[in-house]
Amino acid sequence: MSGIGSYPVISGVRFFLAHTPGLVRHGSKPSRELRKYPALMDEINSHLRTYRQALSYPPNRAFLGSLYPDDLTDIERPWFHVDGDAPRRQPHGEMMPEDELYGLLKISDSFDLVWLEQGFTEVTREVLSRHPLVTGADLDRLGEGQPVSAIEAQVADGETALPLHLEDGRLVGCVNRAYEEDATLTADVLLENLACKATAAMALRTLLQDGQVEPGAVDYILNTGEEAVGERYQRGGGNLGKAIGEMAGLINATGSDVKAFCCGPAHALVMAGALVTSGVFRQVAVVGGCSLAKLGMKFQGHLNQGQPILEDMLAGMAIMVGEDDGVSPVLRLDSVGRHSIGAGSSQQAIYEMLVSEPLARLGLGFAEIDKYSTELHNPEITEPSGAGDVPGRNYQLIAALAALNDEIDRSEIMKFTKAHGMPGFSPTQGHIASAIPFMGHAVDRIGDGRMNRAMFLAKGSLFLGRMTQMSDGVSFILERNPGAG
Amino acid sequence: MELSGKKVIALGERDGVQGGVIAKCARSAGAEVVLEMTYCFV
Secondary structure, three states, rough: OOOOOOOOEEEEEEEEEEEEEHHHHHOHHHHHHHOOOOOHHHHHOOOOOOHHHHHHHHHHHHHOOOOHHHHHHOOOOOHHHHOOOOOOEEEOOEEHHHHHHHHHHHHHOOOOOOEEHHHHHHHHHHHHOOOOOOOHHHOOOOOOOHHHHHHHHHHHHOOOOOEEEOOOOEEEEEEOOOOOHHHHHHHHHHOOOOOOOOHHHHHHHHHHHHHHOOHHHHOEEEEEOOOOOOOOOOOOOOHHHHHHHOOOOOOEEEEEEOOOOOOHHHHHHHHHHHHHHOOOEEEEEEEEEOOOOHHOOOHHHHOOOOOOOOOOOEEEEEOOOOOOOOOOOOOEEEEEEEEEEHHOOOOHHHHHHHHHHHHHHHHHHHOOEEEEEEEOOOHHHHHHHHHOOOOHHHHHHHHHHHHHHHOHHHHHHHHHHHOOOOOEEEEEOHHOOHHHHHHHHHHHHHOOOOEEEEEEEEEEHHHHOOOOOOOEEEEEEEEEEEEHH | OOOOOOOEEEEEEOOOHHHHHHHHHHHHHOOOEEEEEEEEEO
């Protein structure tokens, strides 16, 4: 039953990955360390993965949908030893190589901030002309390119422009700052924002291509990334959402950004659901681009362990929230949990508000949620630097709450986490990794009846912005559509 | 470890033990907490 007051549905989820080893040097941690120790570049370069290695990497395959996350437990670690062929396009999205991503940065750029070398432009134009989601208008935006001497001159002082290198070290372009006297339009900020725009737009194009909703039928777009788009008088002005919608042809939509650290997507999904169920809009796209600053975030731990630098992926996502179609999983707006301001910041308080309280409100037991989807960061990325298994810890907390609720015995905590949790598999891309990576699998399995319901719980580290000591969290349940039979 | 009379820096992690919790324990043991922070390592 559709119409005002009925549950909204999630009709599609798609992801996008770009393998960008050449951009690892521009991640926040590598760039700061390289300023102090330029000789580190050789060590970083010798620990970068090839595209083929990144494509066959099991956690990336789980992210793009060709592996079910639980199946990772059957693959011996370290997962980065897995070598083999995997398709570029997988059920939930593609992995793009870095040369094409650089072309996309230029395509996303309306202000001639991105310069690509002439020869590289020609080659990339030819390659991108074969991409099913790149249009003739996109290819026109590539232009003719610049001579390499011009690019070398731009990057020479380290301020005017940031270099764009390929994994083999070739300089193929640069991203220019927009204005010398504006700290919010520096080259690194613009590179991050353009990468966000491009990756979110590709995820959205994939979603529109694969799904049933035409671009013109989308009324509103909510962007959820942690980038900051603005200029010196309005540093976080935002609405990258509308720019992303423009790239995806959403000619009848406007949009806005939801800013809530890593919890942004969860907040946006609840808002999107509310907009649809109230009848304000019929189809709302919720999108999020990459976290370029997090490239190579834990590279020192990886180098210390002699392993490849695994944070070489830029990730984007797009989710369609729309009117009840009688088939797609419903977003239970009556299940929304929130970490309120007065709740206190202990882990127990956060999880009670996100998990225990909504379950009690709906009269559900902990085990009636088939899968919980929480922080899903790949442990192979976080463990070498001492940050441990983040999903594992989160699932143990949920299981502990079930035990506190006398629904399971303490001795059954690990069994509960295995049954209702999953191994982490997401690239450490901030807002993308918090609850969202399992959504494609959940929509598939709830849609075909293999699963009944999944709970998504995301958290945000508001304290990092130094405006509050608080954390944040939002949760909701996706459930089988009663009309699906 | 005897914390009474000692100065403590409490560095916590959002997905682990948070800084505030470490600080509360340290204070209850008689320590002076000179810095209390929670970080997020993902």
